[in-house]
Amino acid sequence: EPEVTQTPSHQVTQMGQEVILRCVPISNHLYFYWYRQILGQKVEFLVSFYNNEISEKSEIFDDQFSVERPDGSNFTLKIRSTKLEDSAMYFCASSPQGEANYGYTFGSGTRLTVV
Amino acid sequence: GEDVEQSLFLSVREGDSSVINCTYTDSSSTYLYWYKQEPGAGLQLLTYIFSNMDMKQDQRLTVLLNKKDKHLSLRIADTQTGDSAIYFCAEDNNDYKLSFGAGTTVTVRA
Numbered sequence: 001e002p003e004v005t006q007t008p009s010h011q012v013t014q015m016g017q018e019v020i021l022r023c024v025p026i027s028n029h030l031y032f033y034w035y036r037q038i039l040g041q042k043v044e045f046l047v048s049f050y051n052n053e054i055s056e057k058s059e060i061f062d063d064q065f066s067v068e069r070p071d072g073s074n075f076t077l078k079i080r081s082t083k084l085e086d087s088a089m090y091f092c093a094s095s096p097q098g099e100a101n102y103g104y105t106f107g108s109g110t111r112l113t114v115v
Numbered sequence: 116g117e118d119v120e121q122s123l124f125l126s127v128r129e130g131d132s133s134v135i136n137c138t139y140t141d142s143s144s145t146y147l148y149w150y151k152q153e154p155g156a157g158l159q160l161l162t163y164i165f166s167n168m169d170m171k172q173d174q175r176l177t178v179l180l181n182k183k184d185k186h187l188s189l190r191i192a193d194t195q196t197g198d199s200a201i202y203f204c205a206e207d208n209n210d211y212k213l214s215f216g217a218g219t220t221v222t223v224r225a
Contacts, residue, residue: 004157033212042119043158043203043215056212091157104213106150108157 002026006092006107013082013114021077021110023092032075033093033104034067036060043091049075082114121204121216127223133191135219137204140185144206147180148213149189152201161189161202191221199223 005024013019025032034046048055049067066078075094079086092107118140127133139147148163164171164178164187171178177190191198201218 006157035213035215042217043205043213045212045214048212058212093158103148103160103163105160106158108155 002105004092004094004105004107006090006110008110009108010111011113013112015084015114016081019079019082019112021079021090021092021112023075023077023107024073025075025092025094026096026105027073029094029096029105031055031095031097032067032069033095034077035091035093035106036088037091037109038085038088046077046090079112082112084114087112087114119204119206119214119216121202121219123217123219125219125221127194127221129194129196129223129225131194133189133194133198133221133223135189135191135202135204135221137187137189137216138185139187139204139206139214141206141214142182142185146207147178147187148203148205148207149176149178150203150205150215152203152218154200158203194221194223196223196225 007022032049035043037043045058047057047061064080068076089109089111091109093104095104121137146163149161150158151161162173162176164180175192179188201220203218204216205213207213
């Protein structure tokens with residue numbers, strides 16, 4: 001069964017450093033997403049991406065965050081200058097189309113720890 | 116805005132039925148989902164229901180939707196130890212993003 005693959009599974013970084021979280025969505029999917037889950041809290045929407053541009057972003061997704069699809073397979077989330085409160089599990093997801101009935105496939109997540 | 120609420124914990128004896136409840140506020144929700152998260156793993160889609168349905172059954176899983184009360188439930192029949200996980204309710208009102216509840220941790224005891 002096709003999977004969304006995320007690397008690394010766990011990343012530890014120092015406050016102020018840049019991090020790039022990587023995702024390989026399912027190959028024929030067109031819509032890509034990032035969500036995050038701070039420990040003990042809800043899973044929160046960050047951003048959606050379609051046709052090489054951001055479709056929608058949440059209030060959390062400020063200027064410190066950016067997304068990119070650098071080639072035909074990868075989808076990345078960059079945090080420019082990490083803060084302690086960026087520590088969370090980050091989930092990538094993809095869907096074949098934007099309509100809800102097609103569902104979303106999530107990756108296993110990257111646990112980011114900012115120290 | 117969307118708000119999804121769930122009870123945080125459920126303990127159930129192996130072989131019994133589990134019922135996980137969820138309430139939501141957005142009346143324009145098109146689809147409602149149940150996701151399962153096992154320790155260290157990602158979010159696995161268990162089932163979903165379209166907003167014009169009252170019930171959906173899929174093997175051991177039964178989803179009930181009361182649209183008037185904005186209440187969604189997931190019933191797991193014959194709960195097994197492998198069902199121990201966090202279960203997330205989520206809604207999608209066709210704006211290309213999901214709103215999740217905080218998750219219900221289900222513990223299955225022998």
